[in-house]
Amino acid sequence: MASVSVEAVRKRYGALEVIHGIDIQIPDGEFVVLVGPSGCGKSTLLRMIAGLEEISGGVIRIGDKVVNEVPSKDRDIAMVFQNYALYPHMTVRENMGFSLKLRKAERGVIAERVKKASQILGLDPYLERYPKQLSGGQRQRVAMGRAIVRNPQVFLFDEPLSNLDAKLRVQMRTEIKALHQQLKTTSIYVTHDQIEAMTMADRIVVMHDGIVEQIGSPLELYERPNNLFVAGFIGSPAINLIKGTLRRDGGRNWVATEAGIDLPLNGNASGQDGQPVVYGIRPEHLVPADNGGLPVTVSVVEPTGASTFVYADLSGAQICGVFAEHPGVNPGSRMTMMPRLDRVHLFDAGSGQRLAG
Amino acid sequence: MSPRKAFDEARLMLVGLLILIWTLIPIYHLFVMSITPQAEAFAGAVWPKTPTLDNYTTVLTQGHYFLGHFWLQLFNSAMVAVAVAVLTLVIGTCASFAISRLRVRIGETVSNLALLTYLIPAAFLAIPMYATMGQYGLLGSRWSLILTMVTFASPYAIWMLRQYADKLPYELDEAARIDGASPIQIFWLIYLPLMMPSMVAIGTYALLLAWNEYLYAFLLLSSDTEITLAVALGHFLSTDDAPWNLLMATGIIYALPPAAIYYAFRRYMVAGLTAGAVKS
Numbered sequence: 001m002a003s004v005s006v007e008a009v010r011k012r013y014g015a016l017e018v019i020h021g022i023d024i025q026i027p028d029g030e031f032v033v034l035v036g037p038s039g040c041g042k043s044t045l046l047r048m049i050a051g052l053e054e055i056s057g058g059v060i061r062i063g064d065k066v067v068n069e070v071p072s073k074d075r076d077i078a079m080v081f082q083n084y085a086l087y088p089h090m091t092v093r094e095n096m097g098f099s100l101k102l103r104k105a106e107r108g109v110i111a112e113r114v115k116k117a118s119q120i121l122g123l124d125p126y127l128e129r130y131p132k133q134l135s136g137g138q139r140q141r142v143a144m145g146r147a148i149v150r151n152p153q154v155f156l157f158d159e160p161l162s163n164l165d166a167k168l169r170v171q172m173r174t175e176i177k178a179l180h181q182q183l184k185t186t187s188i189y190v191t192h193d194q195i196e197a198m199t200m201a202d203r204i205v206v207m208h209d210g211i212v213e214q215i216g217s218p219l220e221l222y223e224r225p226n227n228l229f230v231a232g233f234i235g236s237p238a239i240n241l242i243k244g245t246l247r248r249d250g251g252r253n254w255v256a257t258e259a260g261i262d263l264p265l266n267g268n269a270s271g272q273d274g275q276p277v278v279y280g281i282r283p284e285h286l287v288p289a290d291n292g293g294l295p296v297t298v299s300v301v302e303p304t305g306a307s308t309f310v311y312a313d314l315s316g317a318q319i320c321g322v323f324a325e326h327p328g329v330n331p332g333s334r335m336t337m338m339p340r341l342d343r344v345h346l347f348d349a350g351s352g353q354r355l356a357g
Numbered sequence: 358m359s360p361r362k363a364f365d366e367a368r369l370m371l372v373g374l375l376i377l378i379w380t381l382i383p384i385y386h387l388f389v390m391s392i393t394p395q396a397e398a399f400a401g402a403v404w405p406k407t408p409t410l411d412n413y414t415t416v417l418t419q420g421h422y423f424l425g426h427f428w429l430q431l432f433n434s435a436m437v438a439v440a441v442a443v444l445t446l447v448i449g450t451c452a453s454f455a456i457s458r459l460r461v462r463i464g465e466t467v468s469n470l471a472l473l474t475y476l477i478p479a480a481f482l483a484i485p486m487y488a489t490m491g492q493y494g495l496l497g498s499r500w501s502l503i504l505t506m507v508t509f510a511s512p513y514a515i516w517m518l519r520q521y522a523d524k525l526p527y528e529l530d531e532a533a534r535i536d537g538a539s540p541i542q543i544f545w546l547i548y549l550p551l552m553m554p555s556m557v558a559i560g561t562y563a564l565l566l567a568w569n570e571y572l573y574a575f576l577l578l579s580s581d582t583e584i585t586l587a588v589a590l591g592h593f594l595s596t597d598d599a600p601w602n603l604l605m606a607t608g609i610i611y612a613l614p615p616a617a618i619y620y621a622f623r624r625y626m627v628a629g630l631t632a633g634a635v636k637s
C-alpha cells in the first residue's frame with residue numbers, strides 16, 4: 001500500500017489544456033472519490049495516475065517514488081474500467097490470473113490467489129465461464145477480482161458501476177466499500193454520481209472544468225461547501241439557490257430578493273450591506289411553518305414514503321422542500337416554509353465563493 | 358403479410374431466381390462438358406447421351422499431353438495460394454496492430470495509402486512488376502508470383518484488419534498494460550486470439566485471390582513445372598482441336614478447393630463482408 005500525491009499536475013492535448021494544475025494528497029489506505037460533471041477531467045487525471053496518459057506538467061508520486069516516466073506495469077497499480085475490459089477469450093480464472101502469469105508467478109501461487117479473490121467476491125461457481133456468459137454484476141466482480149489478486153499499492157476505478165442497474169449499483173457500492181475496509185488498499189474512485197461519492201468516500205475531490213473546487217470529507221462538503229458549484233453539486237435533491245441582496249440593519253441580517261421577499265439570516269452572517277449574494281438552503285433544511293418563513297405556492301408533491309418532496313413557487317423562484325412528515329398540501333395550496341437558520345449558506349454572487357460565517 | 362408486401366417479395370424472388378439461373382448456366386455447361394465423351398463433345402446436348410467419368414480419370418492419371426504435370430501444377434497452385442495467405446496475414450496483422458493498437462504516428466497515413474493503391478488497376482502494373490522481378494532474378498520462379506500476389510493482397514488486408522482491430526475496445530490493451538503485458542505479449546495473448554475470426558476471413562480472401570490468379574501467373578511463370586494450374590488450363594487453348602471436355606473436367610477439379618474453403622469458412626466470410634465480426 002502507498003500514498004499517492006498529485007502536485008500541480010496539468011494535461012494538454014496539443015494546444016488544449018484540460019487539466020489546469022491539480023494538487024491532491026492521498027494518504028496511505030484512504031478511499032478518495034473524484035467527482036464532477038461530465039468532461040471535467042476525472043478520467044484524464046485517473047489515467048495519468050495509471051500511466052495511460054502522459055503527464056504534461058507537474059509530478060505524480062506513488063509512495064515516495066515519482067512515477068511520471070514509469071510505465072503502467074511498473075507502477076504497481078490495478079484499474080477497474082467502466083466497461084470492465086475483461087479479456088473475452090479467457091475464462092474468469094484466466095482473466096484473474098493473467099497479471100500474475102505475466103509476472104511469472106508460480107502456478108500454485110496463482111491458483112491460490114485466484115481462489116482467495118474468488119472467495120472474497122463470491123465468484124467460485126463462475127471460474128470456468130467466459131465473460132460473455134456472465135451477468136453485468138458478475139463481470140463487474142471479475143474486474144474487481146482481477147484487480148485484487150495482484151495485491152497492488154493502489155486501486156483505480158473509473159466509473160465501475162455506471163453500466164449496472166440502479167439496484168445492483170447500490171449493492172456493489174456497499175461491496176466495494178466493504179472490500180476496502182477489509183483490504184485497506186489506497187483507492188481512487190471516479191464517478192459523476194454524487195450519491196456514490198457521498199456514500200463511499202473517506203474524502204471527496206470535487207472537480208470542475210479541469211480544476212479542483214474543493215477537497216473534503218462528505219460531511220464537510222455537505223455542511224460547508226466552499227462555493228456555489230460544490231453547493232449545487234453535492235446533495236440530492238439539489239440545494240435551493242436564490243439570488244438577492246444582503247441587508248444588514250443593526251443586529252438584524254436578511255437577504256432581500258428582487259421579488260421583494262425577505263429571506264431570514266442568522267445574526268452572525270458576514271458580508272456587507274447591499275452586497276449581491278446567493279442564498280442557499282438545502283431542501284431538507286426547510287421546515288413547514290405556521291407563521292413566518294417563506295410563503296410559497298405548491299406546484300408538485302412527491303411522496304417517497306420515507307419523506308415527501310414538495311416543489312413550490314416562491315414569487316418566481318422554484319424551491320424544493322423535503323419533509324419527514326407529509327405536510328398535507330396539494331398542488332395549488334399555499335404554505336410557508338421556514339429555513340433552519342444555522343443551515344443557511346451564503347455565497348458572493350460575483351465570485352460564487354462562500355461568505356465566511 | 359399485406360398483399361402489397363407479398364407482391365414486393367414475389368418480385369424480389371423472381372429477380373433473385375433469374376440472377377441465380379444466369380449465374381449457374383455456365384457452371385452447368387462446365388459440368389455437362391466434363392462428363393461428356395470426346396466424341397459427343399460438340400453435340401450441344403443439354404445432357405450427354407452417355408455420361409462418363411473418363412475425363413476425370415484421364416486428368417487424375419495425367420493421361421494427356423496437356424496434363425503431363427497436372428499434380429505438380431495443382432501443388433504449385435496450392436503452394437502459391439497458401440504462401441500468399443500466410444505472408445499477407447503476417448503483414449496485415451502486424452500492420453493493423455501497429456496502426457490500431459500501438460497507434461504509431463504515421464499509421465493513419467499508411468492505412469490510407471494502402472487503400473490508395475487500389476486506384477491503379479492491377480493489370481496496369483504488369484509491366485513494372487515484370488521488370489522488377491526481372492531485376493531481382495526471380496522471373497520464372499513461383500516466388501515471383503507469391504511476392505506479387507502478396508503485394509496486391511496486403512493493402513486490402515491491412516485496411517480490413519485495421520477496421521476490425523479498431524472495433525476491439527482499447528481498454529483491453531490498457532488493462533493488459535496495467536496487468537504487466539509488453540506490446541509483444543499484448544499481440545500474442547490478446548490481439549491474435551481476438552482477431553482470429555477476421556484473420557480467417559482475410560486469409561481466405563488472399564488464398565482465393567492467389568489461387569484464381571491468371572494474368573500474373575501467366576506473365577511471371579514459364580516452365581511447365583513452375584506454372585500454376587490456372588496457366589496450364591490456358592495452355593489447352595493453344596491448339597485448334599483443344600480437348601474441351603478434359604479442360605472442363607480440370608476446371609471443375611480446380612474449382613473444388615475454393616468452393617470447399619468458402620463453404621468451411623462461410624460464417625467468417627459473411628462476417629468479414631458485413632464487418633462487425635468481433636464482439637467486444
Ligand SMILES: Nc1ncnc2c1ncn2[C@@H]1O[C@H](COP(=O)(O)OP(=O)(O)OP(=O)(O)O)[C@@H](O)[C@H]1O
Pocket residue numbers: 013016018036037038039040041042043044045192
Ligand atoms: N484524446 C483527447 N484529445 C483531446 N481532448 C480530450 C482527449 N481526451 C479527453 N479530452 C478532453 O478532456 C476533457 C476531460 O475528459 P475526461 O474524459 O477526463 O472527462 P471525465 O471527467 O472523465 O468525463 P466523463 O464523466 O464524461 O467520463 C474533456 O473535455 C475531453 O473532451
Ligand SMILES: [Mg+2]
Pocket residue numbers: 042043044
Ligand atoms: Mg470519464
